[in-house]
Amino acid sequence: xxxxxxxxxxxxxxxxxxxxxxxxxxxxxxxxxxxxxxxxxxxxxxxxxxxxxxxxxxxxxxxxxxxxxxxxxxxxxxxxxxxxxxxxxxxxxxxxxxxxxxxxxxxxxxxxxxxxxxxxxxxxxxxxxxxxxxxxxxxxxxxxxxxxxxxxxxxxxxxxxxxxxxxxxxxxxxxxxxxxxxxxxxxxxxxxxxxxxxxxxxxxxxxxxxxxxxxxxxxxxxxxxxxxxxxxxxxxxxxxxxxxxxxxxxxxxxxxxxxxxxxxxxxxxxxxxxxxxxxxxxxxxxxxxxxxxxxxxxxxxxxxxxxxxxxxxxxxxxxxxxxxxxxxxxxxxxxxxxxxxxxxxxxxxxxxxxxxxxxxxxxxxxxxxxxxxxxxxxxxxxxxxxxxxxxxxxxxxxxxxxxxxxxxxxxxxxx
Amino acid sequence: xxxxxxxxxxxxxxxxxxxxxxxxxxxxxxxxxxxxxxxxxxxxxxxxxxxxxxxxxxxxxxxxxxxxxxxxxxxxxxxxxxxxxxxxxxxxxxxxxxxxxxxxxxxxxxxxxxxxxxxxxxxxxxxxxxxxxxxxxxxxxxxxxxxxxxxxxxxxxxxxxxxxxxxxxxxxxxxxxxxxxxxxxxxxxxxxxxxxxxxxxxxxxxxxxxxxxxxxxxxxxxxxxxxxxxxxxxxxxxxxxxxxxxxxxxxxxxxxxxxxxxxxxxxxxxxxxx
Numbered sequence: 001x002x003x004x005x006x007x008x009x010x011x012x013x014x015x016x017x018x019x020x021x022x023x024x025x026x027x028x029x030x031x032x033x034x035x036x037x038x039x040x041x042x043x044x045x046x047x048x049x050x051x052x053x054x055x056x057x058x059x060x061x062x063x064x065x066x067x068x069x070x071x072x073x074x075x076x077x078x079x080x081x082x083x084x085x086x087x088x089x090x091x092x093x094x095x096x097x098x099x100x101x102x103x104x105x106x107x108x109x110x111x112x113x114x115x116x117x118x119x120x121x122x123x124x125x126x127x128x129x130x131x132x133x134x135x136x137x138x139x140x141x142x143x144x145x146x147x148x149x150x151x152x153x154x155x156x157x158x159x160x161x162x163x164x165x166x167x168x169x170x171x172x173x174x175x176x177x178x179x180x181x182x183x184x185x186x187x188x189x190x191x192x193x194x195x196x197x198x199x200x201x202x203x204x205x206x207x208x209x210x211x212x213x214x215x216x217x218x219x220x221x222x223x224x225x226x227x228x229x230x231x232x233x234x235x236x237x238x239x240x241x242x243x244x245x246x247x248x249x250x251x252x253x254x255x256x257x258x259x260x261x262x263x264x265x266x267x268x269x270x271x272x273x274x275x276x277x278x279x280x281x282x283x284x285x286x287x288x289x290x291x292x293x294x295x296x297x298x299x300x301x302x303x304x305x306x307x308x309x310x311x312x313x314x315x316x317x318x319x320x321x322x323x324x325x326x327x328x329x330x331x332x333x334x335x336x337x338x339x340x341x342x343x344x345x346x347x348x349x350x351x352x353x354x355x356x357x358x359x360x361x362x363x364x365x366x367x368x369x370x371x372x373x374x375x376x377x378x379x380x381x382x383x384x385x386x387x388x389x390x391x392x393x394x395x396x397x398x399x400x401x402x403x404x405x406x407x408x409x410x411x412x413x414x415x
Numbered sequence: 416x417x418x419x420x421x422x423x424x425x426x427x428x429x430x431x432x433x434x435x436x437x438x439x440x441x442x443x444x445x446x447x448x449x450x451x452x453x454x455x456x457x458x459x460x461x462x463x464x465x466x467x468x469x470x471x472x473x474x475x476x477x478x479x480x481x482x483x484x485x486x487x488x489x490x491x492x493x494x495x496x497x498x499x500x501x502x503x504x505x506x507x508x509x510x511x512x513x514x515x516x517x518x519x520x521x522x523x524x525x526x527x528x529x530x531x532x533x534x535x536x537x538x539x540x541x542x543x544x545x546x547x548x549x550x551x552x553x554x555x556x557x558x559x560x561x562x563x564x565x566x567x568x569x570x571x572x573x574x575x576x577x578x579x580x581x582x583x584x585x586x587x588x589x590x591x592x593x594x595x596x597x598x599x600x601x602x603x604x605x606x607x608x609x610x611x612x613x614x615x616x617x618x619x620x621x622x623x624x625x626x627x628x629x630x631x632x633x634x635x636x637x638x639x640x641x642x643x644x645x646x647x648x649x650x651x652x653x654x655x656x657x658x659x660x661x662x663x664x665x666x667x668x669x670x671x672x673x674x675x676x677x678x679x680x681x682x683x684x685x686x687x688x689x
Contacts, residue, residue: 037559037562038562038563039562198587311509
């Protein structure tokens with residue numbers, strides 16, 4: 001049974017469950033819960049509330065309704081004919097999360113989590129944000145559902161992304177600039193966790209990616225899974241077969257996990273994640289947790305992370321604020337370790353070149369985050385040859401990045 | 416380490432290694448012991464201290480930017496343990512795992528350490544630490560919080576040795592004007608389940624609060640109030656001697672508070688404050 005406006009998805013498809021993670025939140029040796037004891041009750045409560053919601057058709061129906069009538073789903077699958085020619089003939093299909101409300105895939109997760117927060121009787125939602133996309137999405141969902149919203153953002157990022165700070169405030173959220181540590185995303189997460197320890201009775205922490213302590217990696221994956229459920233049906237409908245590869249950028253990894261997950265059981269489909277290479281992995285100034293990191297524990301999870309010889313977290317570097325994070329979601333670490341997905345690196349220059357190419361050949365200004373996926377997809381499409389079908393997750397739009405791009409390409413008049 | 420049958424509660428003092436310098440930190444800890452601290456917790460500075468408030472963040476952040484390493488922490492343990500007081504390392508989990516759990520336990524024991532306190536390592540993930548500490552005779556200490564269910568308290572009690580660390584309130588480290596009303600209730604819930612002594616920390620900073628906690632717990636844990644004295648001295652550019660004197664004064668007042676707290680262990684009335 002398909003509800004109005006959906007493509008190949010039913011409310012029942014949205015939140016499927018499955019063997020991973022195990023009941024303690026492990027994906028193989030990754031994941032788990034490495035948090036202060038004070039948070040265990042809240043994590044157990046969230047796990048139980050989610051399990052109950054998943055079994056409640058009314059919850060899935062409400063979420064499905066919002067995804068359709070509010071967020072604008074399903075998002076289209078766009079044939080990128082000029083990009084296909086650019087890469088030698090392989091068919092390039094774009095999953096257009098940039099067309100979702102608020103301009104990225106982030107809305108999928110926050111609608112799910114904020115509905116869950118309301119169901120749990122929490123009146124206040126807190127979130128971390130780097131570039132501001134998750135913060136804007138959270139502020140949006142809180143406005144819609146009548147919840148108080150506080151967004152933690154590294155002080156350095158509030159200056160780099162001043163426009164998104166204003167957007168969140170317009171939506172009624174309080175934005176707290178975090179001056180601790182490196183003043184970036186990882187420190188915003190630390191501060192959000194400190195808030196949550198003291199406020200768990202009234203507050204839900206709406207984590208923005210497939211990271212953190214169990215159940216968040218599972219929860220966010222399940223809410224983002226709609227991307228892949230739709231894409232799989234759309235590509236089958238369009239081409240009559242499964243794609244040869246599905247490609248996405250990976251910071252924490254929520255857009256990638258969302259589009260990968262429904263394809264995991266299709267062994268012929270390559271899953272390829274692109275980490276942010278910054279100035280290049282060899283320079284040490286990058287955000288590639290798998291390519292340049294080692295297993296460890298950060299923000300409640302065991303995963304790959306950038307760390308020094310003493311286990312101190314290293315500061316990541318990327319032109320893309322949304323990928324500028326020293327860790328990666330634990331399920332990605334697992335997919336990497338099992339070989340089911342492969343992870344490659346795209347540096348700042350390659351990403352910016354791809355951003356310009358997509359703009360000029362397709363008339364789509366993509367987010368710098370998503371541009372990493374395009375750069376990786378171009379290489380992969382050339383490797384796979386002209387008969388291949390490659391799906392690229394176009395995770396967000398690039399309006400927020402015009403300033404950065406203008407400086408990078410020297411596009412402004414100097415008078 | 417702590418005794419349920421002791422005549423009075425023990426005063427447990429926390430300072431991070433490497434602040435204001437490795438040697439300055441050692442001096443402050445030795446001053447703390449001279450002034451009456453009976454168990455020392457040495458903090459291992461970490462880049463992402465999600466359980467710490469601004470005071471401890473300021474000190475550990477400065478220690479890291481001044482280059483403190485895990486080896487420096489072990490050297491600090493050696494200097495403090497040489498006084499004969501039980502000395503534990505309090506560390507977030509990743510630095511221990513990165514050092515190697517077995518190697519860390521071995522080197523900590525060799526330095527004279529008495530145990531570990533790992534605030535972000537739950538019992539569920541603790542098997543490697545339990546094995547490594549048992550091997551070398553260290554006490555692994557785990558935490559309970561006011562939100563802990565009785566089942567979780569039982570789980571923590573099962574794996575904790577030496578003492579159980581009870582967080583007095585829901586929140587990060589740092590002095591508060593009033594002690595959480597949940598602290599006494601939490602201690603009585605732990606005691607209903609376990610014979611292991613209970614130390615109470617987080618938000619305990621004044622002599623009056625120390626006295627109050629000494630009335631119902633086996634150990635009174637003070638951190639931020641001591642670190643604060645060091646941070647103030649560091650900001651004022653005081654020499655290490657003055658910093659140590661500031662710590663000594665704070666400890667002496669707290670020790671007086673602890674001694675006034677109680678003459679012996681007494682059970683709480685059932686159901687009080689919870």
